[in-house]
Amino acid sequence: MSDSLHDAIQAEIAKYPDRRSAILAALRLAQAKYRWLSPEAFEEVSRCIDLPVAQCVAVASFYDMYFLEPVGEHVVEVCTNVSCALVGAADVVAAFEMELGCSLGSTSADGKVTLRPVECLGGCGWGPVVSIDHRYHEHFTADDVKPVVAGLRTSEGGH
Ligand code: FES
Structure with missing residues (x-):
């Protein structure tokens, strides 16, 4: 186990009366270290926080902010829910x-x-709302896509 991740999770656990309450923070820290939540990352979190791996996976799978599969250097997330869909999210997705x-x-x-x-x-x-490396962009249009992608292709990972 990596000591720095273990120590960081223990620091989060110390903020709560029940160590399991730190699960979201622990998952976030593990993802920050490994860039996604691999089986090994879940095992580390499980050991640190004293929750079964399956429960850690269940929690992580509920939230969009956790990556359950490897991701690229940058992550672009397009809201496709109803309000954004009504104002052109599908066009933004198609352009990306x-x-x-x-x-x-x-x-x-x-x-x-x-x-x-x-x-x-x-x-x-x-x-439509688009999150680029966890920064939100509002009223995003298909015309915004090309310069954004050009910028991402020439910059280092940002999540
Ligand atoms: S539907 Fe709420 S931000 Fe897209």
Whole structure:
């Protein structure tokens, strides 16, 4: 086990009366270290927080912010829920797919960008909402896609 991750999780656990309450923070720390939640990452979290691996996976799978599969250097997430869908989210998705050469839910061939669908990002009145490396962009349009992808292709990983 990596000591730094273990220590960081223990610091989170210390903030709560019940160590299991730190599960979200522990998952976030593990993902920050490994860039996704691999089986090994889940085992580390499980040992640190004293919850079965299956329960850690169940918690992580509920939230869009946890990556259960490897991702590219950058992660683009398009809200496809109803409010964003009504104002053009499908056009944004199609433009990303075209520009990246990959379909929603996959990673570009160069490994640079993962394109994911997400449920509501909480900006329903300002859609379509796109999260790029966890930074939200409102009123995103298909015309915004090309320069964004060009920027991501030339920059280091950001999540
Ligand atoms: S439906 Fe897209 S942010 Fe809420």
